[in-house]
Amino acid sequence: MVEEDNTLMTTENSSLPQVPPELQDNVRLMPWDKLYNWSRKRSMWPLFTGLACCAIEFIAAAASRFDMGRYGMDIARASPRQADLFIISGTMTKKMAPQVVRLYNQMAEPKYVIALGACAISGGPFKDGYNVISGVDKFLPVDVYVPGCPPRPEALYNAILTLHAKITNEPISSLRWYQKDGEDEGIPVPVLGPDMVDWRLMYKVPPLERSK
Amino acid sequence: MAEEILISQPTTEALSTLEQHFPGAAQPAEYEGIVIAPGHLGKVASFLRDQLGYDYLSLVTGVDYPEATAQFPARFETTYHLFRSKGGGPLVLHVHANRDDPVVPSVVGVWPGASVHERETWDLMGIRFEGHPDLRRILLWEGYEGHPLRKDWHEVYYEEEKKPFSSRHPEGRPVQAEERAPLGCNLRYPPDWSPDSWEPQAEMRVYAPMDEHVGDNGRSMPTDQVVINFGPQHPSTHGVLRMVARLDGETIQQLEPVLGYLHRCHEKIGERNTWLANMPFTDRLDYVCSMSNNFGYAVAVEKLMGVEVPERAEYIRVIMAELTRIMNHFVSIGFFTNDIGVYLTFMLYALEERELIIDLFEMASGSRMMCNYFRFGGVARDLPEGWLSVAKELVYERIPRRVEEFEKLCLENEVFRARTIGVSALPADVAVAYGCTGPLLRACGVPYDVRRAEPYSIYDEFDWDVAVGHNGDIYDRFKVRLEEMRQSLRILRQALERLPDGPIQSKKVQATAKVPAGEAYGRVEAPKGELGFYVVSDGTANPYRYRIRTPSFANLGVLGKISRGHLVADVVAILASIDITLGEVDR
Numbered sequence: 001m002v003e004e005d006n007t008l009m010t011t012e013n014s015s016l017p018q019v020p021p022e023l024q025d026n027v028r029l030m031p032w033d034k035l036y037n038w039s040r041k042r043s044m045w046p047l048f049t050g051l052a053c054c055a056i057e058f059i060a061a062a063a064s065r066f067d068m069g070r071y072g073m074d075i076a077r078a079s080p081r082q083a084d085l086f087i088i089s090g091t092m093t094k095k096m097a098p099q100v101v102r103l104y105n106q107m108a109e110p111k112y113v114i115a116l117g118a119c120a121i122s123g124g125p126f127k128d129g130y131n132v133i134s135g136v137d138k139f140l141p142v143d144v145y146v147p148g149c150p151p152r153p154e155a156l157y158n159a160i161l162t163l164h165a166k167i168t169n170e171p172i173s174s175l176r177w178y179q180k181d182g183e184d185e186g187i188p189v190p191v192l193g194p195d196m197v198d199w200r201l202m203y204k205v206p207p208l209e210r211s212k
Numbered sequence: 213m214a215e216e217i218l219i220s221q222p223t224t225e226a227l228s229t230l231e232q233h234f235p236g237a238a239q240p241a242e243y244e245g246i247v248i249a250p251g252h253l254g255k256v257a258s259f260l261r262d263q264l265g266y267d268y269l270s271l272v273t274g275v276d277y278p279e280a281t282a283q284f285p286a287r288f289e290t291t292y293h294l295f296r297s298k299g300g301g302p303l304v305l306h307v308h309a310n311r312d313d314p315v316v317p318s319v320v321g322v323w324p325g326a327s328v329h330e331r332e333t334w335d336l337m338g339i340r341f342e343g344h345p346d347l348r349r350i351l352l353w354e355g356y357e358g359h360p361l362r363k364d365w366h367e368v369y370y371e372e373e374k375k376p377f378s379s380r381h382p383e384g385r386p387v388q389a390e391e392r393a394p395l396g397c398n399l400r401y402p403p404d405w406s407p408d409s410w411e412p413q414a415e416m417r418v419y420a421p422m423d424e425h426v427g428d429n430g431r432s433m434p435t436d437q438v439v440i441n442f443g444p445q446h447p448s449t450h451g452v453l454r455m456v457a458r459l460d461g462e463t464i465q466q467l468e469p470v471l472g473y474l475h476r477c478h479e480k481i482g483e484r485n486t487w488l489a490n491m492p493f494t495d496r497l498d499y500v501c502s503m504s505n506n507f508g509y510a511v512a513v514e515k516l517m518g519v520e521v522p523e524r525a526e527y528i529r530v531i532m533a534e535l536t537r538i539m540n541h542f543v544s545i546g547f548f549t550n551d552i553g554v555y556l557t558f559m560l561y562a563l564e565e566r567e568l569i570i571d572l573f574e575m576a577s578g579s580r581m582m583c584n585y586f587r588f589g590g591v592a593r594d595l596p597e598g599w600l601s602v603a604k605e606l607v608y609e610r611i612p613r614r615v616e617e618f619e620k621l622c623l624e625n626e627v628f629r630a631r632t633i634g635v636s637a638l639p640a641d642v643a644v645a646y647g648c649t650g651p652l653l654r655a656c657g658v659p660y661d662v663r664r665a666e667p668y669s670i671y672d673e674f675d676w677d678v679a680v681g682h683n684g685d686i687y688d689r690f691k692v693r694l695e696e697m698r699q700s701l702r703i704l705r706q707a708l709e710r711l712p713d714g715p716i717q718s719k720k721v722q723a724t725a726k727v728p729a730g731e732a733y734g735r736v737e738a739p740k741g742e743l744g745f746y747v748v749s750d751g752t753a754n755p756y757r758y759r760i761r762t763p764s765f766a767n768l769g770v771l772g773k774i775s776r777g778h779l780v781a782d783v784v785a786i787l788a789s790i791d792i793t794l795g796e797v798d799r
Binding site: 048049050051052053055056057059060063064065078080090091093094095096099103123125126127128129130131132133134138149150152191192193194195196197198199201202 | 415566
């Protein structure tokens with residue numbers, strides 16, 4: 001279980017301005033990063049998307065017994081432009097890959113990815129399949145992997161807390177998406193050809209190699 | 213009705229009748245059914261439907277025999293499973309096609325429901341159906357290289373023909389699939405293919421059936437028809453279903469589901485697996501109700517193996533299957549109301565009940581969703597201590613009250629009635645012709661339930677009624693679901709009272725147990741409709757052919773028909789009332 005730093009820090013550092021004793025219950029001093037990340041992690045909106053079985057457990061995790069609202073994740077957004085957490089819940093097939101990549105590209109930064117379940121991690125039981133991509137990390141940068149087939153809602157909560165811990169410790173000054181030229185051109189969207197066409201592979205591998 | 217159910221040997225009877233009417237067209241098949249000469253198929257099909265009453269085509273599938281067998285040469289074989297909508301056993305037809313250019317006449321003209329199955333067979337097996345109006349790929353995409361279910365087609369991560377793979381036993385080093393693949397990933401391109409001089413056609417072909425109609429609508433006020441796209445990322449498509457629709461204003465003129473976004477190659481993987489190893493894979497078909505899927509597969513393979521199931525195991529199976537049905541219908545109603553705009557309220561109520569039921573599954577099987585609970589000849593584990601009292605509490609106290617509550621909340625609700633009554637009414641004859649099953653069919657007034665029509669397990673020992681609707685609209689579909697929940701409770705009460713003591717497995721079936729050669733079609737009434745497993749064994753430890761007839765896939769064939777003329781906003785309601793799970797549609 002991840003140690004989570006939930007409280008806003010009071011400072012004991014003497015170089016910072018001292019808070020008068022009568023105000024100490026009302027005023028907290030903290031680094032800007034901390035405050036910014038604290039509010040960010042407490043209002044993550046997941047994308048309302050389900051690829052396969054794990055989506056049902058994702059829904060169960062959002063429902064009343066487990067209640068995602070506790071983490072400020074009440075409302076799953078159906079539009080990727082309003083979401084900042086992509087929970088990939090299930091098998092990513094070749095036919096679905098263009099859509100998944102496009103959804104990720106459309107999400108506003110900062111954005112995070114949780115790979116939920118064995119299929120999202122590696123293809124899982126369906127890895128051998130001709131239409132299955134063995135792991136979403138072949139395309140998307142994954143922040144947290146959740147093993148299980150399907151993972152229980154508790155496992156998803158552990159992943160969310162892990163992600164919170166990651167966000168808490170992110171220094172804003174050096175994060176790519178807060179930089180001036182931090183624009184990302186996105187991941188090249190694959191297309192469906194004789195097999196799924198992954199453009200990154202096309203440019204990497206010379207034509208002769210490809211034909212093997 | 214009981215007399216008609218007793219027709220248990222229709223094959224010999226049908227064979228002699230066909231011999232009279234179409235001399236030389238029919239001969240007995242290797243294992244089961246009748247081989248029809250391709251030239252006669254059209255006439256024989258109409259005759260079977262009109263004269264002998266086989267009006268319901270359950271499944272069309274293909275089998276690849278690259279080697280000649282004792283009776284027949286190397287061939288592709290298409291198999292048709294026909295039933296009477298009044299009940300009774302199957303009539304199996306086989307049609308042979310040569311291996312170089314397999315062509316078989318299409319039966320879409322006789323049974324429109326064959327359309328989706330024939331498209332799938334063309335897609336995965338490469339058998340062309342002459343006369344099919346729209347023979348495009350259905351699970352993969354246009355332009356895909358090869359037909360994966362052919363025996364000589366190997367996937368990129370191909371290791372060996374059959375599991376268990378020798379590299380894993382007894383001391384071989386397992387090699388990552390990526391290390392073996394030439395490109396280091398699950399991709400492969402034809403040798404002469406280059407991305408530079410190539411036009412993708414997959415997307416264009418999706419819209420092809422719509423294009424010819426776009427434009428003027430032929431009325432005095434000229435308006436354009438437009439083609440729109442729903443999904444596969446859409447909050448109301450219950451997963452990754454995609455639909456393209458042609459609209460005139462807000463009215464649907466034509467609608468086509470586009471499938472395959474969750475095609476996980478279930479059947480190819482299943483044919484490499486051992487028989488028992490497929491059991492956990494069936495869980496992932498209809499991932500809302502895994503117990504029913506287990507049931508179907510167990511019934512099919514037990515037919516081949518000839519294993520007896522002890523009485524206690526049968527009772528446990530029925531209890532689990534009926535609990536699954538209740539759970540599925542709760543979830544189905546919850547999602548439906550979510551789609552028509554109640555957003556989360558109902559879904560939270562429904563999921564609350566689901567949690568309580570999957571708690572029971574977890575107690576018995578160790579897993580919430582993917583139970584993997586059934587074995588050939590029984591179930592995996594006995595019920596744990598205290599299970600019965602929890603189950604009785606649910607079945608006698610909580611769920612009946614909840615069903616009442618749901619009925620009041622839904623069926624007497626003004627908005628619910630306005631959105632559902634009279635929407636997408638489906639006539640009974642159309643429903644049967646399209647191969648619809650489950651609540652979708654029963655809502656039209658056809659009392660067809662596999663538990664009654666061809667009883668399996670011990671369903672004939674219980675006292676229960678088939679829930680039937682009248683109008684075939686969305687309202688009736690939900691009325692039928694609610695009634696079915698009551699009937700399931702009735703079965704559950706009897707089963708829980710009478711649950712006998714005794715063994716739960718007749719004998720332990722080894723993981724690599726061999727199954728006698730033959731073919732079988734085992735079907736059960738899953739919550740969404742008829743779930744059938746067509747298995748062919750060549751006497752080894754792995755299935756030779758493993759085809760799943762899933763209710764969601766077959767029921768989707770009628771979606772375009774029942775959406776026509778309704779508003780765009782109704783499409784999500786119609787889709788939710790069919791009740792699909794994408795894992796089952798795409799497999």
